[in-house]
Amino acid sequence: MSESRTAAIERELRAGAPAAPEAEAAEAAARLARRADDEGLVEVAYTTFDAPIGTMLVATTERGLLRVGLPTETWDGVLTRISAAVSPLVLELPRRTDAARRELEQYFEGKRREFDLPLDWRLAQGEFTRRLLRDLDRVPYGEVITYSEAARRAGSPRAHRAAGNALGSNPIPVVVPCHRVIRAGNVLGNYGGGPELKRYLLEHEGWYD
Amino acid sequence: MAKPLPPFQSFLDEHRTPVLSFLRSMVGPDDADDCFQETFIAAMRSYHRLDGQHPRAWVMTIARNKAIDHHRARARRPEPRERLPEQPTHDRTAADRNPGLWTAVGELPPKQRAAVALRFVADLSYADLARALECSEEAARRSVHEGLKRLRADERAIAREAA
Numbered sequence: 001m002s003e004s005r006t007a008a009i010e011r012e013l014r015a016g017a018p019a020a021p022e023a024e025a026a027e028a029a030a031r032l033a034r035r036a037d038d039e040g041l042v043e044v045a046y047t048t049f050d051a052p053i054g055t056m057l058v059a060t061t062e063r064g065l066l067r068v069g070l071p072t073e074t075w076d077g078v079l080t081r082i083s084a085a086v087s088p089l090v091l092e093l094p095r096r097t098d099a100a101r102r103e104l105e106q107y108f109e110g111k112r113r114e115f116d117l118p119l120d121w122r123l124a125q126g127e128f129t130r131r132l133l134r135d136l137d138r139v140p141y142g143e144v145i146t147y148s149e150a151a152r153r154a155g156s157p158r159a160h161r162a163a164g165n166a167l168g169s170n171p172i173p174v175v176v177p178c179h180r181v182i183r184a185g186n187v188l189g190n191y192g193g194g195p196e197l198k199r200y201l202l203e204h205e206g207w208y209d
Numbered sequence: 210m211a212k213p214l215p216p217f218q219s220f221l222d223e224h225r226t227p228v229l230s231f232l233r234s235m236v237g238p239d240d241a242d243d244c245f246q247e248t249f250i251a252a253m254r255s256y257h258r259l260d261g262q263h264p265r266a267w268v269m270t271i272a273r274n275k276a277i278d279h280h281r282a283r284a285r286r287p288e289p290r291e292r293l294p295e296q297p298t299h300d301r302t303a304a305d306r307n308p309g310l311w312t313a314v315g316e317l318p319p320k321q322r323a324a325v326a327l328r329f330v331a332d333l334s335y336a337d338l339a340r341a342l343e344c345s346e347e348a349a350r351r352s353v354h355e356g357l358k359r360l361r362a363d364e365r366a367i368a369r370e371a372a
Contacts, residue, residue: 009360012310013329020229020241028242029225032249041253044216076219083216088256090216 033091043087045096048075052108053197058100061086064118065100068172070193086122104174110204113141115175123171128154132166139180142205147189150181168192174201217256221249224268227331231269234314234326235276244279248272266340269331273323273341280319309365317356324352325360 020028036042044066046059054071059082066086069078083090094101099117106112124130132154139145145153151163167178173192179201183189191198214220228248232241248271252259259267314325320342327333327341338353339346 005361006357009310009357010329013314013325020226020233022226025226025229028229028245029221029249031242032221032246035246036250036253039250041250046218079216079218080213084213088214088217089253091218091221 030092033093034095036091037093037096041089042091042093042096043089044082045091045093046079046082047092047094047097047101049101049105051104053193053200056104058097058104059090060097060100061120061122063120063122065172065175066120067123068100068104068174070173070197072193072197082123100175107174108204113205117175119172119176125169126166128156128159128162129166129169131155132163133170133172133176133178136177136180139177141177142207144180144182144202144207146184147181148184164190180205212260214256214259217253220252220256220259220264220268224265225249227265228268228272231272231326231331232276234311234330235273235323236279237315240279244272244275247275247278251275263337263340265331265333266337269327269333269337269341270343273327276323277319309363310360313360313363313365314356317359321352321356321359324349325356328353 033042037045044059044061046057046067048055048057048069050056056071057067057069057073057075057078058065059067059069059078067078067082069075079090103112103115103117107115121130121134124133132150135150135153138153147160147163147167148157150167151157151159154163154166156162163181167181168190170176170178170192173179179191179198181189182198182202188195188198188202225245229241229245232244232248235241236244248268251271252268314322317325324338324342327338328335333341335346335349335353339349342349342352344352
């Protein structure tokens with residue numbers, strides 16, 4: 001008798017538990033992110049947003065834009081890598097990413113040809129990669145260079161294969177325009193976000209092979 | 210080598226609902242959000258110390274401490290004092306189902322209340338429950354058992370059955 005009463009109480013406790021509905025927990029979590037930001041605890045802020053090419057992600061730190069995620073990537077993978085390489089104190093916080101998101105939106109609307117954002121290069125691994133990627137701000141909107149030329153500019157003229165790898169690892173695509181590096185003979189070559197996206201971006205910038 | 214910590218957002222997403230549910234059963238819906246904020250701010254400050262082994266128990270330990278702080282702060286206030294354990298949540302669905310039961314839960318001694326809420330609201334295993342209560346597994350089982358025994362003796366807890 002008393003055992004069945006205990007069982008009944010356990011059942012009632014589970015069934016009638018004052019569970020917080022998921023939506024309220026999500027709101028509480030969003031408030032938490034803003035408060036953590038006010039207290040200076042957020043090392044990496046990110047948001048996802050819809051662009052003409054699909055859903056993108058931008059992540060920023062106090063130093064600047066750290067990461068642009070392309071639609072072909074998985075956000076879990078992107079954020080896990082950021083957590084390991086920069087800081088685990090990563091929170092979704094749209095207000096900290098407004099500037100980067102706005103400039104990307106303007107770019108896709110054809111209203112912006114150059115980005116005016118401080119960049120955080122911590123996810124670009126290695127001297128050669130950083131040098132090569134930094135140098136791309138000298139390749140203007142709508143123009144292209146070859147992998148060999150990119151390698152030459154980075155100081156290693158014969159390293160065109162390494163240049164391909166370095167470009168493929170670009171943590172800040174679109175803003176750092178690795179899509180403007182193509183193979184000799186106007187062959188587009190590979191792209192982290194897929195070759196169709198590379199063609200889309202170059203055509204968007206008015207370049208025709 | 211220690212496993213790298215997941216991004217804090219993943220940690221927050223994974224634990225936010227059970228933590229809020231637990232806090233509602235400990236301090237009621239009006240104050241649960243404050244305790245929720247305090248819990249995750251504290252978790253963020255010491256996140257580097259979480260070795261990734263028992264994150265649920267770890268965050269529930271913090272939440273339980275925040276609930277205790279909350280009760281102490283309430284108890285210090287000059288307003289007419291009720292019994293130290295505050296009235297529990299009256300979450301609409303739970304209240305509809307069995308209001309007397311949750312009132313009775315709210316009047317359990319703090320440790321038993323935390324044990325019952327962690328076990329049945331947050332659905333912790335006894336191993337995690339022991340970690341969250343910072344006691345032995347045997348003591349954790351005993352707290353749940355004692356809590357249930359009191360509830361069983363409480364007429365309100367079985368009002369629905371009687372009805």
